[in-house]
Amino acid sequence: MCGQVGIIFGRKRRRPDERDYLRELFIRMLLHSEERGPHASGLAWLKTDGSHRIFKRPMRAHELVYEKPFQELLGQVDNETTILMGHTRWRTRGNELNNRNNHPIRAGIVIGTHNGTIYNADYLFRRLGLPRYAEVDSELIFRLADRFAPEGPIDQEGLKKALALCRGQMSAVLASRLDPGTITVLKGNKPLCLRIHCQHRVVLYASEAAFIDFAVDNEKGWRELEVPPMTMLTIRHEDVRAIENSKFRFIPQERKGTG
Numbered sequence: 597m598c599g600q601v602g603i604i605f606g607r608k609r610r611r612p613d614e615r616d617y618l619r620e621l622f623i624r625m626l627l628h629s630e631e632r633g634p635h636a637s638g639l640a641w642l643k644t645d646g647s648h649r650i651f652k653r654p655m656r657a658h659e660l661v662y663e664k665p666f667q668e669l670l671g672q673v674d675n676e677t678t679i680l681m682g683h684t685r686w687r688t689r690g691n692e693l694n695n696r697n698n699h700p701i702r703a704g705i706v707i708g709t710h711n712g713t714i715y716n717a718d719y720l721f722r723r724l725g726l727p728r729y730a731e732v733d734s735e736l737i738f739r740l741a742d743r744f745a746p747e748g749p750i751d752q753e754g755l756k757k758a759l760a761l762c763r764g765q766m767s768a769v770l771a772s773r774l775d776p777g778t779i780t781v782l783k784g785n786k787p788l789c790l791r792i793h794c795q796h797r798v799v800l801y802a803s804e805a806a807f808i809d810f811a812v813d814n815e816k817g818w819r820e821l822e823v824p825p826m827t828m829l830t831i832r833h834e835d836v837r838a839i840e841n842s843k844f845r846f847i848p849q850e851r852k853g854t855g
């Protein structure tokens with residue numbers, strides 16, 4: 597498993613109470629997501645000036661939220677924040693006690709989270725000559741995106757060609773620090789639910805719809821984004837309603853050694 601949750605922020609001058617409310621939604625989604633990943637949890641934000649922060653630890657989400665850096669990081673979310681991403685990890689490759697293996701992962705100028713396992717990651721790292729910082733398979737996706745972002749923005753067509761070489765499972769969310777207003781969402785063969793709120797000008801995402809339902813309670817105005825599997829979405833800080841989507845592919849495989 598593994599859980600991904602987050603908020604993609606559109607441009608808006610939000611008052612402190614709205615910002616507090618959105619932080620609260622994030623915490624609720626992250627806590628619910630703990631059941632999908634007990635081995636580690638983490639969060640990161642990215643801002644329009646390219647600054648970022650990541651905090652992750654091999655602990656459960658309900659412990660992480662009491663850590664001082666967690667609260668500091670969350671407190672720094674402001675009107676320049678383009679994404680707040682969270683992850684609860686069910687380790688597959690790479691021990692969680694090596695914090696590098698936990699998510700969010702930074703690879704060069706790219707930051708992201710992943711749900712799934714890329715079974716041929718070791719082979720692709722070698723074959724493509726990619727630098728490797730951790731043992732976790734997920735790093736591959738972000739290294740590929742980094743390679744295809746030589747000038748800042750991710751070249752999506754190039755990234756898609758490289759992703760087609762991957763075998764396994766993936767849904768992932770990523771962004772380049774040199775193009776922080778463009779968020780790439782890869783909804784592959786792992787669940788990912790997205791919901792937009794036009795007044796708040798945000799898109800929430802979570803691995804399970806129930807986590808969003810719980811977080812937003814009965815607040816009106818949330819609309820489901822119907823996204824079929826194997827879709828790459830581009831969501832921009834400029835206007836979160838103008839979402840671009842296209843197909844991407846890789847070799848889906850449920851378990852190692854089968855299919």
Ligand SMILES: NC(=O)CC[C@H](N)C(=O)O
Binds near residue numbers: 689713732
């Ligand atoms: N269960 C998952 O989705 C795990 C993601 C990734 N393969 C990891 O080990 O961190």
